[in-house]
Amino acid sequence: MLATLWLASLSLPMLWAQKLINCPYKNVCHYALLSGNDVILQCNHPKALWYFSSSMEDKLSLLNSMSNVKILPRSNLQLTNPQPSQTGLYRCLDDHKTRVVEYEIDFQDIALLHVTHKDLGQTPMGNETMDLGGEVVVFTRWDPWQDCNRCEKPGERKRLGYCYVEEQLGKSMPCWLYMREKVTHKRLRPELQLQACQVPCDTITETNQPYFVFDTHQLDKTNDHVWLSCPLASIYSYKADWFFLGMDMEEKHIVFSGIPNIKENPEGGLFIQNPSFFNTGLYQCRGWNGTQVTGYKIDFQDASKLHITHTGLNQKPLKNETLNMGHGEIVFTKWEPWQKCSNCETLGERKRLGFCYVKEPLEEPIPCGLYLGEEEELFPRVRPEMQVEACYELCQRNGIGVDFVIFDSFRIQEQTEYAWLTCPLASIYR
Structure with a gap:
C-alpha cells in the first residue's frame, strides 16, 4: 500500500511529550x-560535560x-x-571536573511490558524470590x-x-542496575x-492546556506499517483521544470504531497495520475538550492499481487528465526522486514512485483519495505509478554499516499454495 501524507494546520511550533528527570x-x-x-536529564550548569558508563562495563567515557x-x-x-x-x-x-549531578538509569x-486490565480481572505479576548471585525478591514498584x-x-487510566x-x-534497586x-527471566x-x-x-485545566502541532510522521518502510504520534501523549502521561474521518464522512472514535487494523499503543500513538485504501482519511488527535492537537490527512493509494512502466522498453507514464467535475480539475502524478540502483558494478535497475494528485486552478494540489473520496472509483486515471x-x-567501498536481522514470520495463502517470504531491507519504497 502506497501512502501520501498531508498534515493539518502546520501553524504552531512542535513540542513532544518528554519526561523531565531531575536530581538534587x-x-x-x-x-x-x-x-x-x-x-531529558537535568544538569542546569553552563558548559558542563556529560559522561556515560554502561551497566555492563565500568568504563566512563x-x-x-x-x-x-x-x-x-x-x-x-x-x-x-x-x-x-x-x-x-x-x-x-x-568545567573543574566536579560532579554537578549523577543519574543511574535503567x-x-x-517490548517486555506486561499489560493487565484491572476491570477484566487481570492481575499484575506477584513478587518472586530469585537467586541473582544471592537470594533476592523481584517486585514491581508502581508509579x-x-x-x-x-x-x-x-x-481509562x-x-x-x-x-x-x-x-x-531491605535495599532495593532497578533490576538491570542491580x-x-x-539475565533472562519471565518475571524480569x-x-x-x-x-x-x-x-x-476540569474547566480551568482544559482552558489553559497548550496545544501544538506535531509536523512529522514515521513510516516503517520495511512492512508499510504507519505510526502516527500525538505530542501530548506518551507512556508517562495520556491527555488525548484519536478520531478518524474516512471516505464515508462518518467520524469514528478510534478506540470504539472496530477498525481491525488500527490500534492505539501504550505511548498514546496510533498504529495502522497493513493499511488499505479504506484507511484513507483524516486522523485527529484531540485533547479532553475536543480541541485538535494535531491532524494527519493520509491517502493510502491502492497498490493493486499501480501503473508500471519501464523507460528502457519505451513505455510512457500516465498523462495529465482533466476530470470535468466543474472546477477545472487536473489529475497528475507527483513523482518522488529516483531510488538507488539495485546492483553495483553490474547492470541493475532503479525505480521511482509517483502518487496521484488533483489540482484546481490557483489551488494547492491534493492527493486523489483525499480530494475525490469514494468517487475516485469513477476515474480510471486515478492511480499511483512506478517507473x-x-x-x-560503482560499488561504495566505505561500508554502509547495514545490520542484517532474522525476519521470523511468513504468510501462506492456502487457496493457491503460494508462499510469501519477505526481506526486511526491501520494500516498494527502497
Whole structure:
C-alpha cells in the first residue's frame, strides 16, 4: 500500500511529550524508565560535560558517540528513543571536573511490558524470590495512577510499574542496575495496568492546556506499517483521544470504531497495520475538550492499481487528465526522486514512485483519495505509478554499516499454495 501524507494546520511550533528527570545538586539518583520514550536529564550548569558508563562495563567515557543524545541549553541531556543498551551511569561534570549531578538509569525494555486490565480481572505479576548471585525478591514498584484519558464520559487510566530487586537488608534497586549483566527471566519485566474511570471535566485545566502541532510522521518502510504520534501523549502521561474521518464522512472514535487494523499503543500513538485504501482519511488527535492537537490527512493509494512502466522498453507514464467535475480539475502524478540502483558494478535497475494528485486552478494540489473520496472509483486515471529504468553504478567501498536481522514470520495463502517470504531491507519504497 502506497501512502501520501498531508498534515493539518502546520501553524504552531512542535513540542513532544518528554519526561523531565531531575536530581538534587551533587547527588546520585536512581531511576527506572521505559525504553523507547524520550527523556531529558537535568544538569542546569553552563558548559558542563556529560559522561556515560554502561551497566555492563565500568568504563566512563565522554558522551559524544550516541546518535540519539543531544545536549540542550543549560547542559541538560536529551535522550531520544533510549534503548535498554543505554542503561547505566550518566554523570554531569562542571568545567573543574566536579560532579554537578549523577543519574543511574535503567531503561527497561518496553517490548517486555506486561499489560493487565484491572476491570477484566487481570492481575499484575506477584513478587518472586530469585537467586541473582544471592537470594533476592523481584517486585514491581508502581508509579501513581495517571489522569483519566477523557472526562464526563467513560475512559481509562493507567499506571506504570518497574522491575525492582530487594536484597535481604531491605535495599532495593532497578533490576538491570542491580544485575549488571544480561539475565533472562519471565518475571524480569516492567508492567502497565489499566483501569476504567469517569471524572468531571476540569474547566480551568482544559482552558489553559497548550496545544501544538506535531509536523512529522514515521513510516516503517520495511512492512508499510504507519505510526502516527500525538505530542501530548506518551507512556508517562495520556491527555488525548484519536478520531478518524474516512471516505464515508462518518467520524469514528478510534478506540470504539472496530477498525481491525488500527490500534492505539501504550505511548498514546496510533498504529495502522497493513493499511488499505479504506484507511484513507483524516486522523485527529484531540485533547479532553475536543480541541485538535494535531491532524494527519493520509491517502493510502491502492497498490493493486499501480501503473508500471519501464523507460528502457519505451513505455510512457500516465498523462495529465482533466476530470470535468466543474472546477477545472487536473489529475497528475507527483513523482518522488529516483531510488538507488539495485546492483553495483553490474547492470541493475532503479525505480521511482509517483502518487496521484488533483489540482484546481490557483489551488494547492491534493492527493486523489483525499480530494475525490469514494468517487475516485469513477476515474480510471486515478492511480499511483512506478517507473523503472536500467542503471549501472560503482560499488561504495566505505561500508554502509547495514545490520542484517532474522525476519521470523511468513504468510501462506492456502487457496493457491503460494508462499510469501519477505526481506526486511526491501520494500516498494527502497
